[in-house]
Amino acid sequence: GTRDEHPRTIFDEILARRIPSDKVYEDDLCYAFRDINPVAPTHILLIPKQRDGLIGLGAATAEHEAILGHLMVTAAAIAKKEGLNDFRLVTNSGPGACQSVSHLHLHILGGRQLSWPPG
Numbered sequence: 001g002t003r004d005e006h007p008r009t010i011f012d013e014i015l016a017r018r019i020p021s022d023k024v025y026e027d028d029l030c031y032a033f034r035d036i037n038p039v040a041p042t043h044i045l046l047i048p049k050q051r052d053g054l055i056g057l058g059a060a061t062a063e064h065e066a067i068l069g070h071l072m073v074t075a076a077a078i079a080k081k082e083g084l085n086d087f088r089l090v091t092n093s094g095p096g097a098c099q100s101v102s103h104l105h106l107h108i109l110g111g112r113q114l115s116w117p118p119g
C-alpha cells in the first residue's frame with residue numbers, strides 16, 4: 001500500500017501474477033494460495049492484498065483491526081470450503097518464530113492429525 005515503505009516481497013510478485021500460484025480464494029482485500037512447500041495435506045497461505053505496514057503480526061496496530069478480523073473470518077470459511085473440520089491457523093512473526101516472508105500471512109493447516117505444542 002501507499003503507507004508501506006518496507007521492501008517488497010515475493011508475495012507482491014504473486015499478487016501481481018508475475019509468479020504463478022495455486023489460488024484458493026480471492027476477494028477485494030485478501031488472497032489465498034497453496035504453500036509451495038506444504039507441511040500438511042492442506043497448507044494454504046492467506047494474505048492481505050495491501051500489506052499496509054503489516055510486515056508481520058508484530059507490526060499490527062488498531063488501524064489493522066478490520067483487515068485482521070477479515071482474514072480470520074475468511075480463514076475459517078476457506079477451511080470449511082476445503083472440507084476441514086479441524087484445522088490450525090498459524091502466523092509466524094519475526095525470525096525467532098521462523099518467519100521468512102515479511103508480508104503478514106496466515107498459514108491454514110489441516111488434513112492430518114496436528115500435534116501440540118509446536119516445535
Ligand code: 5GP
Nearest residue numbers: 010021033034035036037092098099100101
Ligand atoms: P513463513 O516462514 O514466513 O511463516 O511462511 C512463508 C511461507 O511461504 C513458507 O511456508 C513458504 O513455503 C511459502 N512460500 C515462499 N515462497 C513461495 C512461493 O513463491 N510460492 C508459494 N506458493 N509459497 C511460497
